Amino acid sequence: MRAEALAALLTLLGACARPPTVTATPWSWSLPVGWPAPVVPDDDPMTVEKVALGRLLFFDQRLSQNQTTACATCHDPARAYTDGRTTALGSTGQLHRRNTQSLANVAYASSLTWANGQQTVLAHQALVPLLGDTPVELGWQGHQTELFARLSDDEAYARRFGAVFGTEGVTLDTLTRALAAFERTLISGTSPWDRFVAGDLSALSDAAKRGHELFTSDAVGCSHCHAGFAFTDAVVAVGVQAVQAFHNTGLYDVDGHGAYPEGDQGELEITNHAIDMGCFKAPGLRNLRFTAPYLHDGSAATLAELIDTYSAGGRVFQHLGHPSLLQSPLVRPLGLDAGQKADLLAFLDALNDEDFVAAQTSP
Ligand code: HEC
Ligand code: HEC
Structure with missing residues (x-):
């Protein structure tokens, strides 16, 4: 009798502990004509369900410790994720x-953030806002178990x-793999x-066509750095070799030798190579x-001002x-x-791309 009761209990426990059924509907990209597919880690495929979970997380203020801030607070879709x-x-x-x-198009970024050639994996990058404490973004450093409990205790998330x-x-x-899957879907190619x-x-x-001629001309040369379908040379895709590139566009020269201000010196902070100052x-x-x-650093308020700066050969010029000693020769009067x-x-x-900005306003 006791053995039967135990067996019944075990069956019940077994039923409770039965692993959840994983649903993995393969993701199919709808990409602009001619664009290569984004690179997706082999061991972390894109699925419809993973993207949907990542989207929920991205917009959820409970992803900050004090429940005030979501990824989407800073990366607001209505401002093209700024x-x-x-x-x-x-x-x-x-x-x-x-x-x-x-x-927008972060799925194609060969390095992540403004200047960090070592940050190449979207899921890893998400740890910075989650755990970072210089500055605090979402505030989970030292409180990670609270984060896991908050999400597991929510039945829908569980x-x-x-x-x-x-x-x-x-x-x-x-958590970060789901966020990364969602981020990869932010394709902007309907401008x-x-x-x-x-x-x-x-x-x-006609003005835009003339502008494109200038943009790609040898004389003006914007497209050397803002290259290809992504308008940046720092791209990776299926069949496209990863290129990492960082440039000093002559914004600062605080010491006469090309130094950028102490608090932010670009890729130099990662490599310690003088050549990467301000890149x-x-x-x-x-x-x-x-x-x-x-x-x-958000130091240009308008595009007109920025074009004036490029035309002058950079702020330093x-x-x-x-020019500053370190600025790219491509940035010249x-x-x-x-x-x-x-x-x-x-x-x-x-x-x-107005469709892109209008499309994704909420989870
Ligand atoms: C407090 C505002 C803020 C929050 C919250 C925030 N970010 Fe960011 N995000 C930034 C800033 C600022 C940068 C640039 C960081 C740098 O260059 O050091 C950035 C950069 C990024 C990048 C790199 C983009 C590129 O083109 O290289 C990704 C990806 C990203 N954030 C994803 C996320 C995700 C996912 C979350 C939520 C887990 C998040 N961010 C939360 C402000 C924020
Ligand atoms: C040598 C490479 C290079 C060339 C040439 C170049 N850019 Fe840039 N551009 C950059 C880099 C790097 C940044 C970011 C600089 C920073 O924030 O310190 C940038 C920033 C910008 C931004 C600001 C975008 C944003 O989201 O903040 C605009 C707009 C821009 N460039 C347009 C142009 C135009 C137009 C031309 C041609 C007149 C041009 N660029 C030529 C490398 C280049």
């Missing part, structure tokens, strides 16, 4: 030193984590420029209408009349006239 601030503001009120990057990750449950690993490339010759104004990743240039202010500047602005305006 925040409109000069530099970002963390959940506890600490200022970030840098401007929030757009996440069910979804079970359905995506089986018995792995809520961990930093599963007027993209329609033009796909064959709709009426999608660009940052070239941002993809889509959706700039929604992402002001610009540059790694603009102010000192000569261009002597653009008012018409050419307007044409470049018209081309940049054709890179605004």
